Amino acid sequence: MSDAPSISSLIGNADAFPVLKHWHFFNHAGVAPIPRTGADAMRKFAAEAERGAYLGTAWYRDLEKLRVSAARLVNAHRDEIAFVKNTSEGMSIVANGIDWQFGDRVVTTSVEYPANIYPWMEQQRNRGIKLVMVDEELDEHGRRHVPVDKILDAAKDPKTKLVSLSHVEYASGQRHDLTTIGAFCRSRGILFCVDAIQSLGILPLDVKTMNVDYFSADGHKWLLGPEGAGVFYCRRELIERTRPAMVGWMNVVDAQNYGNYNYTLRPDAGRFECGSYNVAGLLGLKASLEMLQSLGTEAVGARLKVLGNRLITGLFGKGYDIVSPRDAEQWSGIVSFKSRTQPHEPIVSKLRREHKIEIALREGRLRASPHFYNTEAEIDRLIEVLPGH
Numbered sequence: 478m479s480d481a482p483s484i485s486s487l488i489g490n491a492d493a494f495p496v497l498k499h500w501h502f503f504n505h506a507g508v509a510p511i512p513r514t515g516a517d518a519m520r521k522f523a524a525e526a527e528r529g530a531y532l533g534t535a536w537y538r539d540l541e542k543l544r545v546s547a548a549r550l551v552n553a554h555r556d557e558i559a560f561v562k563n564t565s566e567g568m569s570i571v572a573n574g575i576d577w578q579f580g581d582r583v584v585t586t587s588v589e590y591p592a593n594i595y596p597w598m599e600q601q602r603n604r605g606i607k608l609v610m611v612d613e614e615l616d617e618h619g620r621r622h623v624p625v626d627k628i629l630d631a632a633k634d635p636k637t638k639l640v641s642l643s644h645v646e647y648a649s650g651q652r653h654d655l656t657t658i659g660a661f662c663r664s665r666g667i668l669f670c671v672d673a674i675q676s677l678g679i680l681p682l683d684v685k686t687m688n689v690d691y692f693s694a695d696g697h698k699w700l701l702g703p704e705g706a707g708v709f710y711c712r713r714e715l716i717e718r719t720r721p722a723m724v725g726w727m728n729v730v731d732a733q734n735y736g737n738y739n740y741t742l743r744p745d746a747g748r749f750e751c752g753s754y755n756v757a758g759l760l761g762l763k764a765s766l767e768m769l770q771s772l773g774t775e776a777v778g779a780r781l782k783v784l785g786n787r788l789i790t791g792l793f794g795k796g797y798d799i800v801s802p803r804d805a806e807q808w809s810g811i812v813s814f815k816s817r818t819q820p821h822e823p824i825v826s827k828l829r830r831e832h833k834i835e836i837a838l839r840e841g842r843l844r845a846s847p848h849f850y851n852t853e854a855e856i857d858r859l860i861e862v863l864p865g866h
């Protein structure tokens with residue numbers, strides 16, 4: 478029998494999640510607190526590093542285990558996963574690695590986090606590609622979203638070379654229909670790139686059934702890792718067609734043979750790794766990811782839905798407007814909402830100062846993003862202390 482903890486044993490468990498002793502923390506879509514298991518892994522690393530790096534340690538073996546776990550999480554092969562220092566690095570690898578022709582189009586939305594905008598703008602400036610941004614609109618319930626049909630329409634132009642989207646939009650919380658968009662792209666030979674930081678670990682991401690060609694995600698949000706340690710995926714068939722943007726000693730097949738300058742890039746995603754790893758951060762990420770995997774993405778997601786729905790019911794009761802779509806396909810861990818009468822900034826600072834409750838302000842909206850270990854009582858407390866209308 479497995480001795481892995483169950484979800485119920487971890488909910489409200491301040492030993493496993495020390496942040497619970499200090500804060501009602503609802504900003505996992507920002508930078509997440511690190512659970513005990515991740516912090517312990519980094520403490521172990523620090524103790525070992527004090528005694529002598531790589532002398533009797535299992536660091537590299539453990540990092541390869543992380544590569545396997547990350548691959549398993551998304552139905553990829555370990556050879557398709559590279560370690561990156563953040564989401565932006567992975568997006569930049571794609572932007573710089575493609576053989577663009579003048580006039581090639583990249584389709585995205587106008588509500589992306591800039592990690593999925595500036596890399597394309599750089600190519601627009603240097604290589605003459607055209608960046609097409611599809612606008613958000615209100616759905617029939619008044620929720621903000623970018624309709625899938627509008628994205629597909631924009632991508633129909635034969636000059637479209639790539640579609641790049643956040644799996645979940647950081648401000649509205651909309652989850653895009655990757656399955657439909659990925660199938661469309663694959664059928665037309667369009668590349669499909671995903672910023673997965675707002676979904677990885679809590680919502681299913683299957684690179685095969687969703688026809689994803691590239692994705693990038695740092696670990697510091699829903700994966701409960703530290704900042705500066707993330708994963709990048711490149712579909713096997715594209716690895717050799719994607720030139721590494723940054724090259725150092727590690728991108729090559731015989732990297733440890735230092736003095737023998739054999740510049741043959743690795744045939745796997747390791748060709749995108751240019752030098753020494755953030756070992757401490759990756760070991761922290763590994764521990765947190767393994768905990769989430771032992772619980773299962775489906776169970777974690779189901780728990781998040783329960784907490785999100787409870788929050789929304791309470792917010793309605795207090796007269797707030799909900800911005801995030803919540804239907805079966807589009808919901809996510811993010812609940813964005815608006816007061817009809819009160820300025821938002823003082824609400825956020827009062828919650829922090831007087832109630833030790835952390836939410837965020839994004840694009841003029843309030844944003845709450847609890848994780849599975851938060852309790853119903855914490856959600857109720859947030860509702861209780863939010864100003865009414």
Ligand SMILES: Cc1ncc(COP(=O)(O)O)c(C=O)c1O
Pocket residue numbers: 506507563564565566590592593643645646647672674675694695
């Ligand atoms: C959608 C999205 N992408 C990327 C990031 C962060 O990028 P990076 O990992 O490069 O710091 C954020 C952080 O808020 C985000 O919401």
